[in-house]
Amino acid sequence: MGRANSAAMLRLLLFLITLSVRTLRALFRSREELLIENLALRQQVMALKKERPRPVLDEFDRAFWVALRASWPGWASRLVIVDPDTVAKWYRDRFRRYWAKISQHKQRPGRPRIDVEIRRLIHTMARDGWGAPRIHGELMKLGFVVSEIAVSRYMPRRHTDPDKVKRWAAFLRNHKDVIASMDFFTVPTASLKSLYVFFVIAHGRRRVLHFNATFNPTAAWVTQQLREAFPYDTAPKYLIFDRDATFNPAVVTVVRSMGVKPRRIAYRCPWQNPVAERWIGSCRREVLEHVIVFGQRHLIRLIRCSVDYYHKDRCHLGLDKDTPHERPVTPRPSCTAKVVALPRAGGLHHRYEWREAA
Numbered sequence: 001m002g003r004a005n006s007a008a009m010l011r012l013l014l015f016l017i018t019l020s021v022r023t024l025r026a027l028f029r030s031r032e033e034l035l036i037e038n039l040a041l042r043q044q045v046m047a048l049k050k051e052r053p054r055p056v057l058d059e060f061d062r063a064f065w066v067a068l069r070a071s072w073p074g075w076a077s078r079l080v081i082v083d084p085d086t087v088a089k090w091y092r093d094r095f096r097r098y099w100a101k102i103s104q105h106k107q108r109p110g111r112p113r114i115d116v117e118i119r120r121l122i123h124t125m126a127r128d129g130w131g132a133p134r135i136h137g138e139l140m141k142l143g144f145v146v147s148e149i150a151v152s153r154y155m156p157r158r159h160t161d162p163d164k165v166k167r168w169a170a171f172l173r174n175h176k177d178v179i180a181s182m183d184f185f186t187v188p189t190a191s192l193k194s195l196y197v198f199f200v201i202a203h204g205r206r207r208v209l210h211f212n213a214t215f216n217p218t219a220a221w222v223t224q225q226l227r228e229a230f231p232y233d234t235a236p237k238y239l240i241f242d243r244d245a246t247f248n249p250a251v252v253t254v255v256r257s258m259g260v261k262p263r264r265i266a267y268r269c270p271w272q273n274p275v276a277e278r279w280i281g282s283c284r285r286e287v288l289e290h291v292i293v294f295g296q297r298h299l300i301r302l303i304r305c306s307v308d309y310y311h312k313d314r315c316h317l318g319l320d321k322d323t324p325h326e327r328p329v330t331p332r333p334s335c336t337a338k339v340v341a342l343p344r345a346g347g348l349h350h351r352y353e354w355r356e357a358a
Contacts, residue, residue, distance in 0.1 A: 182239065210225060215296070
């Protein structure tokens with residue numbers, strides 16, 4: 001392990017020395033000489049790629065490209081040996097390895113499993129048709145120390161009643177113009193920390209009413225976000241959210257004070273909050289999985305670009321192939337007009353419009 005670290009440090013030192021020498025030489029050379037040298041180097045790289053299409057890269061090589069991505073806007077145009085999305089994948093893999101290593105080396109495990117006896121009692125009581133609150137109360141009377149959340153986690157799985165699913169879908173469909181949802185999702189950062197993204201989305205036209213990000217979400221912070229999301233008596237009639245611990249009774253009280261009826265979804269039933277869950281998936285697949293997040297401001301800027309694209313340009317199946325901001329149909333203005341691609345979300349996506357030929 002020591003030899004590997006020494007070799008990596010030596011390679012880094014040689015790289016920095018070479019970079020310094022090349023920088024000094026570049027200051028006193030003409031532009032034509034630099035272009036010729038870059039062309040020669042690129043030709044050699046292409047030749048090496050033909051000989052060995054998949055070169056072996058170590059952690060130093062990966063760290064170099066991850067750092068270069070943050071400091072040089074034109075990094076992707078010079079990337080030859082791997083795809084740009086691979087660089088983002090390296091970062092996500094590093095995040096998973098880091099937290100997996102921390103979890104393995106804990107002296108004390110995390111939340112312990114409850115005893116087998118208690119689990120059997122939960123299953124026995126559940127067969128009588130009892131819910132988690134009633135079972136929790138019965139266990140407390142028997143002297144068992146266990147939380148209601150733990151009881152709900154070990155409740156036996158039941159098949160969803162098709163009639164209940166239909167009634168819930170009908171409720172969402174018939175009241176979509178007066179319903180909004182709020183939720184959290186996490187985003188890993190380059191410093192191996194997790195940022196929590198809070199957002200509120202309206203069901204009517206799938207508009208994201210408000211979003212923000214923080215490293216430490218609290219009930220007071222969520223309350224402030226709700227006030228910013230619904231100013232001047234613009235709150236909807238219903239607000240759907242899950243049973244996250246951050247949405248505590250204080251948050252529910254604030255929601256009620258706005259004249260909103262809170263509707264909590266059941267445990268482990270994200271399908272009951274479909275509009276919010278679908279937007280999370282779209283945001284991840286279309287933007288966040290292709291970039292490396294370096295901090296709170298960077299994440300907010302990325303989500304703002306994603307929301308602009310989501311509102312103005314992206315067609316939605318649930319809106320009859322329209323956008324939340326009702327994108328107008330633009331017929332061809334003349335026979336000489338051509339379709340051009342306009343970059344959106346930092347070039348990850350495009351919007352196509354007619355433009356007159358120059």
